[in-house]
Amino acid sequence: MLSPMTGQSREGQMAKVAQMTNRSKAGRYGHLVRADGLVHRSLFTDADLFREEMVKIFGGSWVFLLHEAEIPAPHDFKTLTIGLRPVIVSRRTDGEIVALLNRCPHRGSMVCSETSGNSPRFQCPYHGWTFTSDGDLYAIPYHQGYPETYDKTKRGLGRFPRVEVYRGFVFGCLNPEVESVVDWLGPAREVFDWCIDRENIGPRGVSVARGMTMVYGGNWKLQNDNNGDMYHAPVTHRSTADMNMNRHGPGKTLDHFKRDANPMLAKYFGHGHKLLDQRPAIDSPWLRARPIPGREVAGGAVEQRHDSEQARTLLDLTGRSGINLVLYPNLLLMGHGTFAVYEPLAVDRTNVRYYTALINDAPDEINTLRIRFSEDFNNVAARDDNEIFERIQTALDHSPEMPWLDFSKGLGTNREHFAADGSVTGNISDETGIRGSYEWWRQLMNSDVKTSLVGVEQ
Numbered sequence: 001m002l003s004p005m006t007g008q009s010r011e012g013q014m015a016k017v018a019q020m021t022n023r024s025k026a027g028r029y030g031h032l033v034r035a036d037g038l039v040h041r042s043l044f045t046d047a048d049l050f051r052e053e054m055v056k057i058f059g060g061s062w063v064f065l066l067h068e069a070e071i072p073a074p075h076d077f078k079t080l081t082i083g084l085r086p087v088i089v090s091r092r093t094d095g096e097i098v099a100l101l102n103r104c105p106h107r108g109s110m111v112c113s114e115t116s117g118n119s120p121r122f123q124c125p126y127h128g129w130t131f132t133s134d135g136d137l138y139a140i141p142y143h144q145g146y147p148e149t150y151d152k153t154k155r156g157l158g159r160f161p162r163v164e165v166y167r168g169f170v171f172g173c174l175n176p177e178v179e180s181v182v183d184w185l186g187p188a189r190e191v192f193d194w195c196i197d198r199e200n201i202g203p204r205g206v207s208v209a210r211g212m213t214m215v216y217g218g219n220w221k222l223q224n225d226n227n228g229d230m231y232h233a234p235v236t237h238r239s240t241a242d243m244n245m246n247r248h249g250p251g252k253t254l255d256h257f258k259r260d261a262n263p264m265l266a267k268y269f270g271h272g273h274k275l276l277d278q279r280p281a282i283d284s285p286w287l288r289a290r291p292i293p294g295r296e297v298a299g300g301a302v303e304q305r306h307d308s309e310q311a312r313t314l315l316d317l318t319g320r321s322g323i324n325l326v327l328y329p330n331l332l333l334m335g336h337g338t339f340a341v342y343e344p345l346a347v348d349r350t351n352v353r354y355y356t357a358l359i360n361d362a363p364d365e366i367n368t369l370r371i372r373f374s375e376d377f378n379n380v381a382a383r384d385d386n387e388i389f390e391r392i393q394t395a396l397d398h399s400p401e402m403p404w405l406d407f408s409k410g411l412g413t414n415r416e417h418f419a420a421d422g423s424v425t426g427n428i429s430d431e432t433g434i435r436g437s438y439e440w441w442r443q444l445m446n447s448d449v450k451t452s453l454v455g456v457e458q
Contacts, residue, residue: 027446033438037408037431041396043441044219050347052445057329058083059174060449061271062184064331064341065089065099067357068168069208070116075133078116081343081351082172086110088122088157089170092134099160099172100135105456111157122157135159135455158453167196168206168357169331174451187423188269191277191325195335199317202361206337211354211374214382218389220329220344221441223352226385227324227332227340228274228433230266231409233257236384248290256281256288257428264428266410272328272440274433279322285336286312289319292372298365305363314362318369320377328437338374348393354378407431407438 029049032040042049059082066078066089077090079102086102088111102110104124111122111131121138123130130139135157140146161176171181178184185192199206216223226232234241234257256278257264263280282288286299303311321335332340337357345351356374358367396405410416410430417425426432452458 029445033442037411038404044396047347054083057444059451062171062173065170065172067208069206075120076118090133100157105155131157154457156455158456186270187421188273204360206357209356214352216386216389218393220350222389225434227326231429237381266426266432268424268433268436270422272437274326276324282322285319286315292376301365407435
């Protein structure tokens, strides 16, 4: 989507961006995302456009479903919502993971109302049609009312045509022609792998602890944008930064971003994926993390049982790792096991669920600290963000005379560098990644994607 542009003048960069943009501008939504970084307010306020997003973005492209550790045993399942669709993700007897539409093919009722559990069968509460854990129709009450030629193979819980697992993370797609997850990740795969590889996960793998859930009155893209935005941190989270400084002094959470000139980076990888990379300013996540309940006791116990190098390696698996990796459209990886999932509920309402992966072979104290640190910043700072999202939504809903939002910071400057793999690197406070995500939004929305299910009447 983006070509190498290293070394060009500002005017040359702007011309190249405009040229690339014009090539993909055709289509119904081409005019809503402009080459100069402006995005139309209707992307956040138009209910009809939102419904089409649920088909083309949350149906036609890969979306995160769950971590495989959430359903470790045969017949384990979890229900969730993907682009407003009720979905069951289940592990079959042979261990394969399938994603099923949670909707009876008979008269349309949701089949499963439990959030999670273990069951080899799902029975519709309306007429009792029963389905296996891989979605096949198992039994129909009073089946004599149907002829012998009745085709049960087309009366299952529709299966997603594509489900793939990468490093324990399960992704699904309703577009059978979509590229592989590895190709979809592209250059973002390197950071994804870094998150997993540094954990030194042992033979017992991981388990997943569910954290808080937050609902805010705003569009889902506000959260997606925000997790690729460091520009807001000194202002929106000033009260948290001031509290840290007053209570704990320098060198703790948030004080590493003090000025625009710094070694940290914003990056766009293509396919909507973006990164805030704070690792160059964080030597030790453990030392930089502010005190939390139990830190001294848990940290002291680890230091007593291990030599200093081993203890530091373990303790650096807690705190904030220094990355925000947004995998478009609905997954945020924060490192150290913490991840969040965006769940659109309406054009102006979004659910955000937080989780922490626990290392089963790590000391108990490490997993306790991982949960505590995950709770800490997300409980404090996320509330600041939610307040801003709702202010934005209110203003956008009622200001048709001011139609554009500006995501141009960094565009056309010598701060952005384009690599041969299509990735773009900018300053940590620039809107490089966010702008790239809207270019991908436009491509998806202008596409002629076809979504479908397996095992149902088409």
